[in-house]
Amino acid sequence: MSRNKSSSPNQPLRKTIYTALKRQILSGQVAPGARLVETSLAAELKASRTIIREAIKQLELENLVRVTPYKGTEVARFSLEDIEEIYTIQAALEGMAAGLATRRINNGEIKGLRRIQARLRAAIREEPATWQRLNVRFHQFFLEKCGNHRLQNLINNHRDQFARYWRIILSIPGQRERNTRDHEKILKALEKREPLKVRLAMEDHIQQAAVNLTTFLQKHSFLI
Structure with a gap:
């Protein structure tokens, strides 16, 4: 999983990461049911866990991911x-x-x-x-x-x-x-x-x- 290198350097990091994750979910690059682990994403995308958490929260509001307490986050499956x-x-x-x-x-x-x-x-x-x-x-x-x-x-x-x-x-x-x-x-x-x-x-x-x-x-x- 990677950030879009063409993103503007002035674009807030949270929005850049949110946009990259969203694009990969919509394209199927990240499959339904795939887990999104905050620590792994933070290390891979060189961002704080707070920023990753904010991006995931936005994706959850759009029903693209499911966040389950004590279990974590996964890409929303088809229903x-x-x-x-x-x-x-x-x-x-x-x-x-x-x-x-x-x-x-x-x-x-x-x-x-x-x-x-x-x-x-x-x-x-x-x-x-x-x-x-x-x-x-x-x-x-x-x-x-x-x-x-x-x-x-x-x-x-x-x-x-x-x-x-x-x-x-x-x-x-x-x-x-x-x-x-x-x-x-x-x-x-x-x-x-x-x-x-x-x-x-x-x-x-x-x-x-x-x-x-x-x-x-x-x-x-x-x-x-």
Whole structure:
């Protein structure tokens, strides 16, 4: 486990360590269930135990780690309840953003989204990270066009919880193909300028991803 060497030297050490730990948890570099030992982290990251403890406390508030008295700290494991809650919230928020965006976009912008979708289809057989970057752009389009800054902030603040599962989702056979087909349904409703259908299609798209994720995790005994 290491600090991000590109961090600003003026950035408080606690925030630097918190950011590094969070990034490694979200990326899967530090696995669910892995123990975080204050003394080891302090020595490895050349920081005091107080700073390590403060960073861990922030991660606990974000439900990324679990702190158990007299037992220590571990990276939060996946649970069915967590997945259902996180995806239900994300589906509602992104569905709302998509519905609002439908009323605001023009034909040229829809053509731009069509180009992203075409690149997504072509990227299905490329590296998962390439497909995911385009997938983020597809979803980000609706967020940027929704015209509601508070909604944008809610979605952005919630994405860290949501993003933790993407590494696993992208490893599920056929998931990228299914997601790309879902995007097509969203696009067709968008081209017809039907806000409710766009909203429902986006919600269904995200909820179905949750079903696929939980099925995969249960099959491989990754859930608690």
